[in-house]
Amino acid sequence: MTQDKHAAIFDGFLALVKAPYGDFSGIGKLSKELNDDSTLEQIVNFLRQNPQGERAFKERPLLGNIDLQQLHELPQNTLGYIYSDKMLKNNLKPVPVEKIEDNDFSYLAIHIGETHDIWHIVTGSDTDKPGEVQLQAFCVAQLHHDRLFISLLSKNLLKTALEEIEFAESIMDALTKGWTMGKKAKPLFGIQWNSLWEKPLEDIRLSLDIAV
Structure with a gap:
């Protein structure tokens, strides 16, 4: 990795550290700097080891348009x-x-x-800081070599150390829980979630070995 590449990554990372919580505008830029073709190839190859992941890359299913009001009637x-x-x-x-x-x-x-918000629901990860850390740790466990989620965890740990050290225990508990859950759970990547809207959430979690 070149010196200019390192500098761009550090600049992107520091911008996220300085940004207020909830401002995710810099994540896309940092992802492009971190997850180069070599890294992405490792992630894809890892996910392809599972039949579900292999099928997803072949068929490339997407959620499509989602009608929240219609889903809310279920x-x-x-x-x-x-x-x-x-x-x-x-x-x-x-x-x-x-x-x-x-x-x-x-x-x-x-x-x-x-599918990010669906992963939040299925893993029982809230959208507060511990919840985001829990899901990020889950993603690191499930996506193997993804540099972005490791960087997001690092960012949140640094912000905790700098700004909210009193929440260190809850952050570390969330990290531990997310990592352990992600290692134990069946792969979430490649699931056709739009075919599961009408299924009870607890049944889905049970089928995926997810205990929240």
Whole structure:
């Protein structure tokens, strides 16, 4: 890695450290600097070792357009209801449908991005700081060589040390729980979540070996 590359990564990382919590505008830029083609190839090869991941890269399924109001009419114990309820209460919108370029790296980025909020729900990770740390640790365990999620964990640990050391225990508990959960759970990458909207969330967690 060149000196200029290192400098760009450190600049991106420091920008995230300085940004207020909830400002994720710099994540995309840092991801492009960190996850080069070699790193992405390692992630793809790791995910392809599982039949579910192999099938996902071949078929490249996406969530498509999501009607939160329609999902909110499902029974309250279903994935669709719980997901839509969380999104509506937090004034969040599903990630817009993107066109996949004809390569695995493009699908990897789009699929991870559009399913991020679903992973929050399925892993029981809240959207507060410990919840984000828990999900980031889960992602590190599930995505193997992803440099971005390791960097996001590092950012949150540094911000805790600098600004909120009183929350260190809850942050470390969340990191430990997310990592352990991610190692024990079946792979989440490549699941066709839009076929599971009507299924009870607890049944989904049980099938994936996720205990929250």
